[in-house]
Amino acid sequence: MALYESTPGGTYKSIAADLGINRATLREWVLRDRERRGVTTATAKPAARPREAASSADPDERVRQLEARVAELEASERKLATERDILRKAAKYFAGETNW
Structure with a gap:
C-alpha cells in the first residue's frame, strides 16, 4: 500500500506486477488501508511532494x-x-x- 501511495505515476497494474500479485488484490489492500486511515479518494494519492x-x-x-x-x-x-x-x-x- 505504501509503495503504491508513494510512487508518482504508479498504477495498480504496474505496482502489482512488480510485487507479483494480482492487480485487484493490490487495489483492495490500498482501499482498505485508505479506509482504515480515513483518507478520501480525492486526497488519496497526491502528486509527489x-x-x-x-x-x-x-x-x-x-x-x-x-x-x-x-x-x-x-x-x-x-x-x-x-x-x-x-x-x-x-x-x-x-x-x-x-x-x-
Missing part, C-alpha cells in the same frame, strides 16, 4: 511514514535478493550447459 513537507507533519504521522518506507525498502530488498538468486542459478545452469 518534497521531502521537507513530509517532515513538518506531526511526529506520529512521521513515524508511520518512516515505518511504511522501511517496510517498502525491506520488500524491495527481498525482491532483489530473490532476483539475484534466480540469476545466479541461471548463470550456473547455462555455464554447465556450454560445451566449448
Whole structure:
C-alpha cells in the first residue's frame, strides 16, 4: 500500500506486477488501508511532494511514514535478493550447459 501511495505515476497494474500479485488484490489492500486511515479518494494519492513537507507533519504521522518506507525498502530488498538468486542459478545452469 505504501509503495503504491508513494510512487508518482504508479498504477495498480504496474505496482502489482512488480510485487507479483494480482492487480485487484493490490487495489483492495490500498482501499482498505485508505479506509482504515480515513483518507478520501480525492486526497488519496497526491502528486509527489518534497521531502521537507513530509517532515513538518506531526511526529506520529512521521513515524508511520518512516515505518511504511522501511517496510517498502525491506520488500524491495527481498525482491532483489530473490532476483539475484534466480540469476545466479541461471548463470550456473547455462555455464554447465556450454560445451566449448
